[in-house]
Amino acid sequence: DGGxxxxxxxxxxxxxxxxxxxxxxxxxHDAMYWYRQDPGQGLRLIYYSQIVNDFQKGDIAEGYSVSxxxxxxxxxxxxSAQKNPTAFYLCASSVPGQGAEQxxxxxxxxxxx
Amino acid sequence: xxxxxxxxxxxxVSEGASLELRCNYSYGATPYxxxxxxxxxxxxxxxxxYFSGDTLVQGIKxxxxxxxxxxxxxxxxxxxxxxxxxxxxxxxVAPFSGGYNKLIFGAGTRLAVHP
Numbered sequence: 771d772g773g774x775x776x777x778x779x780x781x782x783x784x785x786x787x788x789x790x791x792x793x794x795x796x797x798x799h800d801a802m803y804w805y806r807q808d809p810g811q812g813l814r815l816i817y818y819s820q821i822v823n824d825f826q827k828g829d830i831a832e833g834y835s836v837s838x839x840x841x842x843x844x845x846x847x848x849x850s851a852q853k854n855p856t857a858f859y860l861c862a863s864s865v866p867g868q869g870a871e872q873x874x875x876x877x878x879x880x881x882x883x
Numbered sequence: 884x885x886x887x888x889x890x891x892x893x894x895x896v897s898e899g900a901s902l903e904l905r906c907n908y909s910y911g912a913t914p915y916x917x918x919x920x921x922x923x924x925x926x927x928x929x930x931x932x933y934f935s936g937d938t939l940v941q942g943i944k945x946x947x948x949x950x951x952x953x954x955x956x957x958x959x960x961x962x963x964x965x966x967x968x969x970x971x972x973x974x975x976v977a978p979f980s981g982g983y984n985k986l987i988f989g990a991g992t993r994l995a996v997h998p
Binding site: 774776801810811812813814815818860862864866867868869870871872873874875876877879 | 887892915917919924925926927928929932934973977984985986988989990991
């Protein structure tokens, strides 16, 4: 079955450490996205990539970095510069083009103490 | 600024009752419109979407939504709620943003279903 996998489901880190969240898709989608979800705030876009080796900042990119070396993979690194990293992180993918349905992974809950 | 408003943070209904979740958007032109559902600790699943044409859109799980241009609204409805519908519902818009598939989400409405 095609879909998006995110690992791990739960992640715990100490403050000051960088951490990388995995996102893999086998839907053959060119576009991939990272969102952050906080209670009562909906989803906010961190980064997006429309094609391999290219990515753009979203609305809340500060303290985060990404890479897109393969079509299937779009890992997100939460750096120590992110002031409030504890959140639920969702990865999504879609075919290119405005209005295309985005397919979401199951999410990773990151807790930083 | 482009925005999506879901006025109801929490809604509780009895099983078998009808449901309407409200969504209003602020945008100059008619954007693409979506409703997603999220079970606790899970990703989002698309319920339905509106691009153009018939303003009443049918989705999965017995949901439907009606687009009203004059009110900038895209409300989600279900005639008879099941206990399994308890989840969080997000309205989203995809404005015409010069090429990339940007989604703007509302803050969500959490639905509880009483037996």
